[in-house]
Amino acid sequence: MNFQLLNNRQRKEIFSAGLRLLEETGLLIKSEEAKRSLLEAGAKVAGDRLLLPENLVRKSLSAAPKEFSIRGEKKGSELRPGAGRTVFGLEIAGLGSFGDSHELNRNEGTIGIVDLIELTNGLSNLEFIKITQGSFRNEAGESGFELLEKAVKATNKPAVLDTSGAIACEEAFNFFNKPTKPERDEKQRTPSTLYSLGSDEPLVKSGKWIEQLNVCAKNRVPVLFEPELLSGEELSGKISRKITLGLTDWLGSITLTQILQPGCQVVLSTSLTESEHRGKEFSPGAGFSNALTSGLVEMADYLRVPVLASNAGNPLSWLDQKTRLGSTLGFLVDSLAGADLVSSRVRPKRSGGYPSGVPVITDEIAGMVKRVTRDVSTNKDDLAVDLIGRIGPKGNYLTEKHTLERFKTEHWHPSIMDRQSFESWFSDGGKDLTERATERAKAILDDNEETTPSEGTGENTIDPHDN
């Protein structure tokens, strides 16, 4: 299966443009130590910027690992970015932004962060979580960092963490990476988390960014580069310019990383941060966002560096929110474009807590997309010429061995999409998808409580913001 936005000429042109911009415009580095390292490696000074020669960027790019593993707590739960398989995940935004523990009610579809994580643990098509820490305390007095800690303890899946800079505090970092089972050496070989390093501005690497990078690299934890692409009215316009800008930022980050910490595992991200839309009515919509995301994924594929495609990463239109169009389109085109990780976002409700139906619906979309993107085999058994000849124009295939042996794997079986007759659906209460998703979420959580005794939370918490 193949779908490409960019032809080879376009990919080469965007890559060449990225190299030229780094060579002629350069990076703004706000760390003297990093500047010194780059100069020693061959970078040149131009005012307050460092210009990166093409050969230095190419050398760094070739040094970046092409494939590695991130494991989850659950046995067999492992991501292998770069291995050629797309996996889907849930991106949890706004942790601690609103009253997370206020008025939670599973029956009505509002759950807190721990329930949200437990729910995701029970959804098979979502194979990782990405969590962004909020900056405020919730009404129960818990900080975003404490909630993040709860989430990390609860998940059995690999996690991508955006700690809003808290990782710069090594104490906090060590807390998240505190060895439990298995031993620390093993943990270092196969990390369970991927840390997000968001850029404040394109082509600017702050002291905090470099400090976080050093902490991650020293502890052999892979990092995620999330360039900011939608901020700044001056960068509106052609989407190819935004793709070029994202690629240039990626190349700069990779170069800096491989010089400061050779061999550091990196994942590129297409995530478009939310903050830049504050106060603006601008809504790019699913079409724009997904074209940008897919173009970036294809460029990451061109670089042969693992990539995470983030969908609905910015405030989409009302229609997108209501219909999940951004997720449906994004899941499909990003996996076709060769993304390693694809995520869709769940946001807290204004009144507090997360909508429990959203992860269930996201899981269902991921299942559908996985079926659509499955290879169409034309081997003898699949073509079934002999069977078609035997059945001929008269019969049917319902009770054939060929059907009975294969329908469970050939057909995708929905969890919440309704295929009943109208009469059966009506007699079951005539529920819409959100109601059925909420019910499934509750069933998963209730079942989980029956089988797994809940562990206490809140012990040994630290809040680096209090330091």
Add this chain to the structure above:
Amino acid sequence: MFANQAENSAQDEFNRLRLLSDRRIQDIHKATLEILADTGVKIQHGEIRRLLRNNDCWFEDEIVHIPPGLVEWAIRQAPSQVMLYNRNGKEPITLGGTEVTYGLGPTLLNMRDHKTGERRRFKKRDTEDAARLCDALPNIDWVMGLGTISDLPSEYSDRHEFDAMVRNTTKPLIVWNYTSDGVEDVIRMAAKIAGSRKGLKNKPFIATALTSLSPLTFTGDALAKLKTLAENGIPTINTPAPQAGASAPVTTAGQLVVANAENLAGLVISQLINEGLPFIIGGVYSIMDMKTATFSYGAPELSLSLAAYMDLARNYGIPTWGTGGCTDSKIVDKQAAIEASLSLITSTLSQANLVHDIGYLESGSTGSLEHIYLANEIIGEIKSFQKEASLETDNLVEELKPELNKSLAEISSSCNRDKESPSSFINDSVYHQNDDSIEDWARDRVDQILESHRPEKLEDKTKAELDAILNNLEDTGLNKE
């Protein structure tokens, strides 16, 4: 493989979803030829059987075996491009290239009443409303009748369906008839609007869909319709609906072989009757859901199989008939949106020329104007994706460098600029601005359009001619309204 294929330029391969490699296309094509020759198709029409026998086919009872040479001859005869005009003989849509167009489906039994929310039998008024709504919607390119009219005698419902459409939209029409007499009557009505039968043939604003009966059967009625259409040169669409696991093998490849055999058999018959008849192939290829015995209109397998078939048809160089914008949901909710989106995305990216079945709820049982409106919006977003994806990569450095230099200089001079907190984004974003359900939101807009939109009227003389044809139909019940 075929001469028509050369018209597909290499550039088209970008921005197009491709599922089947050349080798797999060949595998399915060869398997299809084997089925047509060795297994054959059931032809329940004596005159057509004789026509086939006179052209190198052989038969036992009603089963006709079609040799590969005849199939490949028919593929070469069929036009690789078909133009479909509007009611005024203008603004043609081009079928056969990369153009993707969208429209409704036919023959639904029920309608979800947009005023009451009630599910009830389909009426002539529903076709009129659907046509008027589509006339106003920018992303719906052509119109189909949506349902089977139940409030008039069933034997003439197709003529009333055409009448309801043609009076309420100027957009091209895809017609569904139940008999060859119905085909003839609709051609008569359409010729009144086009000025003559010759005018209709030269600039057709109608195409007619018919279906083979899976597996591998053409009923007498379907063949009689095909004969009338071919003799009149009306663009004809074959739309088989093999159900994986029931009327076709459970595997995608096996399902495609059955569908392709039916399409190519129809193509052979059409070209034998009228060499060069515009013929369009595709269909509705989904699964029989084993839990509910439903022919699913929301299954991902529908998207997969149809997108794969577009590769095959494109290889033949024959215009295509796709399926999208439909759902198994009983109401216009998130399920309806997700299922409609998935099939619309794959239909669009695989470049199906005519994407039908927009507005279908409940696995092809019930129609909804709100769902049509929603699909129109979804198509708009998908088109926006495609537009954005048409990238220009010239002068990137020259355009970006001055902006970046300026931006970096500003940042450098204002150290430690505070960033806004990401945690309050919801307060002022477009998120949460409206708590309406999708259906309520769409219903408001449908109501506004139906109240305000006035389609271009037919001339009084033409209306009188259509009235005369309808009034001459025996016991139509039209005057009883």
